[in-house]
Amino acid sequence: MSGGLIDSPGSEFRDGFQNLISRPSSSYVGQISVPIRKTVKQKTNTTFSNIRTRPLNPHAFDFVINEPKKCETNSPFLVILISTTHKEFDARQAIRETWGDESTFNDIGIVTLFLLGRNTDAVLNQMVEQESQIFHDIIVEDFIDSYHNLTLKTLMGMRWVATYCTKAKYIMKTDSDIFVNMDNLVYKLLKPTTKPRRRYFTGYVINGGPIRDMRSKWYMPRDLYPDSKYPPFCSGTGYVFSADVAELIYKTSLHTRLLHLEDVYVGLCLRKLGIHPFQNSGFNHWKMAYSLCRYRRVITVHQISPEEMHRVWNDMSSKKHLRC
Numbered sequence: 001m002s003g004g005l006i007d008s009p010g011s012e013f014r015d016g017f018q019n020l021i022s023r024p025s026s027s028y029v030g031q032i033s034v035p036i037r038k039t040v041k042q043k044t045n046t047t048f049s050n051i052r053t054r055p056l057n058p059h060a061f062d063f064v065i066n067e068p069k070k071c072e073t074n075s076p077f078l079v080i081l082i083s084t085t086h087k088e089f090d091a092r093q094a095i096r097e098t099w100g101d102e103s104t105f106n107d108i109g110i111v112t113l114f115l116l117g118r119n120t121d122a123v124l125n126q127m128v129e130q131e132s133q134i135f136h137d138i139i140v141e142d143f144i145d146s147y148h149n150l151t152l153k154t155l156m157g158m159r160w161v162a163t164y165c166t167k168a169k170y171i172m173k174t175d176s177d178i179f180v181n182m183d184n185l186v187y188k189l190l191k192p193t194t195k196p197r198r199r200y201f202t203g204y205v206i207n208g209g210p211i212r213d214m215r216s217k218w219y220m221p222r223d224l225y226p227d228s229k230y231p232p233f234c235s236g237t238g239y240v241f242s243a244d245v246a247e248l249i250y251k252t253s254l255h256t257r258l259l260h261l262e263d264v265y266v267g268l269c270l271r272k273l274g275i276h277p278f279q280n281s282g283f284n285h286w287k288m289a290y291s292l293c294r295y296r297r298v299i300t301v302h303q304i305s306p307e308e309m310h311r312v313w314n315d316m317s318s319k320k321h322l323r324c
Contacts, residue, residue: 055254065140075167076109081157084114084176086124091176094306098313099180108192114138115153117145150262162247169196174238179304203239204283233267235285238300293324
């Protein structure tokens with residue numbers, strides 16, 4: 001595998017944008033949670049029956065950047081959906097050049113896509129549009145990109161799979177600061193030579209309840225979620241599911257009250273569907289000090305910088321012959 005970003009195919013693009021990325025913008029807003037929605041004209045003859053059937057959470061957003069033909073020529077074994085933000089170009093480029101490189105597994109077919117909303121800074125939106133024209137691996141809908149809209153971002157990915165990639169076998173949802181051990185994911189967990197599973201969902205399963213402290217990043221108001229326990233859910237840092245589940249979750253979400261905690265919300269949809277997530281200790285949702293043997297045993301590792309991504313990937317790729 002190639003080394004750092006200096007000699008990468010995307011380096012000229014990255015360097016050209018570096019000044020723009022680092023330039024402060026007075027219009028940038030980091031955590032706006034109000035999505036841009038199209039106004040829906042109300043019918044005057046509304047009856048009780050169609051009040052009940054109208055979607056509780058209509059995903060009324062348009063794709064502003066899309067790759068509808070990504071699965072047209074082949075049926076990928078695995079689609080990787082990576083939640084990212086506009087300024088994380090280096091992280092996206094590191095993933096493209098390491099574990100997310102679609103050409104690494106030519107025999108089975110892998111599609112890598114980065115998920116984004118719209119930024120309040122027009123310059124950042126323009127940069128992402130140009131990045132998309134070069135790499136063709138970005139999808140964007142017209143909701144505001146923020147921490148509180150992470151659920152919308154994941155639902156966008158589910159919608160995309162259900163619409164444009166219906167013959168895929170498996171889907172992985174992860175984040176741009178995650179290192180993925182692709183050999184373990186593909187050959188040990190998913191096993192391309194075996195019959196694809198259905199209604200399958202796995203990751204690091206969490207059994208917890210809502211945090212009521214308003215100072216917490218994961219604060220959940222009682223009026224939004226009154227119960228004292230969440231259904232089992234997989235950490236949003238990385239989970240894997242069979243492709244049929246993408247459409248099931250997306251359709252279920254239309255009638256499930258939106259929560260800003262993305263992984264919890266997916267767990268709520270799974271409970272409605274009667275799908276129980278499987279615990280897999282290979283999915284780590286924390287930072288783990290690097291050692292070749294330790295990283296060979298896992299599927300995901302959290303909080304990995306672009307520089308670390310390259311270093312780990314190059315080390316693991318060049319030392320396959322070493323035994324632990």
